[in-house]
Amino acid sequence: MKNQCMESDVKLDASLKGFPLAAEPCAVSELGQRRWNLLDDALAYPVAVLRRPALMHNLAWMQDFVQRKGVALAPHGKTTLSPELFRMQLQAGAWGLTFANVHQLRVGLAAGVQRAIIANQLVTDADLDGLDLLLRQQPQARVWFLVDSLAQLAVLADWCQRRGNPRCWDVLLELGIAGYRTGCRTHEQALALAQAMAASPVVRLGGVECYEGGLGQCDSAHDIDAVSALVRSVQALVQQIDAQNLWGGDEILLSAGGSAVFDLVIPMLKTQVKNRSVQGVLRSGCYVTHDHWNYARYLKLVEAREGLSESLQPALEIWTQVQSVPEPGLAILTAGRRDLSFDQCMPMPVRWAPKAQRAGADMAAAPGGWQVKALSDQHAHMVFDAKGVWPQVGDRVALGISHPCTTFDKWRWMAIIEDDGRISGAISTHF
Template identity: 35%
Template sequence: MSASYDAAAVAALADQPVSWQDKALPPAFWGRTVADVLAGKPRLSDLPTPLLTLSAPGLQHNVETLARWCTEHGVQLAPHGKTTMAPALWAKQLDAGAWGITLANVFQLGVARAYGVSRVMIANSVVSPLQLRWIADELAADPAFEVMVWADSVRTVEILQAARSAYVDADARPLDVLVEVGGAGGRTGARDVETGLAIGAAIADASTLRLAGVAGYEGAIAHGADEAGLEHVRSYLRDLAAVHRGLHYEADVVPVVSAGGSAYFEQVAQVLAPLANDGARVVLRSGAYIAHDDGYYREVSPLGSTPRTNGDGLIPAMHGWVRITSQPEAGLAIFDAGKRDLPYDEGLPEPQLLRPRYSRQRPRPLEGMTVTKLNDQHGFLRFSPDGEPPVVIGDELRVGLSHPCTAFDKWGLIPVIDDPDADDPVVVDLVRTFF
């Protein structure tokens, strides 16, 4: 059963005014509500650069594609909401059947609670007593609210138990805890099956906790999609399954077995989906898929440029728009976007289109150009120093981006356009983020 959310609270985002804090919008729109701005059907040419936009058809395609893929492969989806931190986009994912929303910390959980998300997995250990008390209060106040946290050591379990036992009554709802399984060279998580089983036993013995399953993140185990890397991922997932099989759950618990970022979810389904036949709930947590990209995930996603599974391919649904501001030397142009505006940790922006310079022109594909560096607020575009330069000061370019997780956090309000390939796309939505 899909998690629910507060549809009225999400709809009320349209009543919020925009202001000077929203760098995606020009001063002419400040003081107007989101709904009022959209009623005027603004176009891309009405917005300043630098800019990040989302593609409405791309978002819809990606949400529907992964929802369908999960159904066909016998797994459920709790998309990682930290990618977008946008309740309006979480709502699209939940409307498409997502079992819940995954988040990374208690601040993000607070956003989810403000918008009524009823089922959340925190893909992390929570060891702050103050935060654990707040979670206890939320569980007590709302019987329909479900939250799961992770633990990768017996010490973590002891902290959870101590904080809760000092604060909650004996009849309080227990906190659901998943054993986190890691791997050598990875991030957090128990490094071997024996440690994982010991953590599970400690959770089961704690009076204020409930053993609810196992989880982990295979994306920290391997980079790339060569066969050796994929086998490394599968080996890790087999260890995760072994921990699950060795745990002893209460009779009324449907154990959650969760893995799966946006790079190897087909491997997760291959190894873990059969556990559903024994009563487990196998849950993917892919997050970047909703926007996909023109960089890292284009190359490594199972539904990317080199697919490793059946199903429709994902579509890049985020783009940057930049303007040439300087041509200080032959073969170099500087544009008005930098690290404060565009992601760069998994690859630099990719020049794609030159926007029309004059009316009745069409966007023109760009070739022979490379973004070589980003400063805080400047980008370096290199091309052949010979002949007529392909761009001039004032030109507006569309660039492809890599890594959605470090794109959304740079923008508090993101325009959604109807067609990123159009001469002058129409803005059909404005998505508010909370970072």
């Protein structure tokens, strides 16, 4: 059976949430030819959409940012797991992509990714077997994954011995933070691990990685101090490894960068070593669609620190319909926990199209005071001021979200729309 990810066009049909049951199936690339408009209720509610002008702005903005900083971009593919968006990111100039596991890597390689970081530890036979298979199928690809313990290094050596496989894995040493996720907790641990890697035939130490996102508190004074301390710690470790000549290649990767305080890790990515070139790799992923709250508030601080007048724009919305106004001050919308993220905050009404509005009219901002207070599996409970503008049954309400990762994984496709509601394309996802 042909790998669907390998195909240039994924088929859209009524088996997919949001695609109209009565419509003829079509390929992703053909959807724009239907001449549908969101305001003509062409799609079934709820429907996830990406606003194309904001999407293209974000792709260009982030690529310009890393180029000005002299580093490379390998955006985290777990945000969207969309081959179409991966290709857009690569076409915009991304150095490679980042993934969380071998399954995600498979989707990326099938989309044309040539350089990839698995920002995670691999410890199971299934993952190592899978990565070995992918690298044999695509020998031109270069893939690094993370190692953070002697125990994991022993697992890799054991796999090579049991499989009779001479594979030498490209790896990055991860320096972690006490109380947070993975990574060596001390320089002593990390240096001992680097020494063991240098002596091992099963790995090639290609650089150092860290993740700073957990340190952010959306307070510039705190975030600068906390992330700068991590940066200095990584820089000191890099210099120690370099002094002992423990690297396994001529080019060293230094990688960090979530989507909240990514500007603060740039000094780490530009650390210099003797007699080797350094490639700094930023891994921010959520920039591609941005959001309406969590990352938006962090980006206001980035703008202030960088002296910017603009930055990223929210591109992802979930369009719903008002299905009931059962009492004054309460409207029930046709989207719930199964359709959008709610792990960081409730979705926010951002646009409103009355039921009589059709293509050609401007989309209005949602009235002030409309607020989603709760979610059921399939419903959003939106409260409003009964003395103000009442939503009517049949009205369309667009919900903005926070944390795009946990909205993308609820959809197998998303429509791409223009600012006037015209549906100009689509993307697929492969979670």
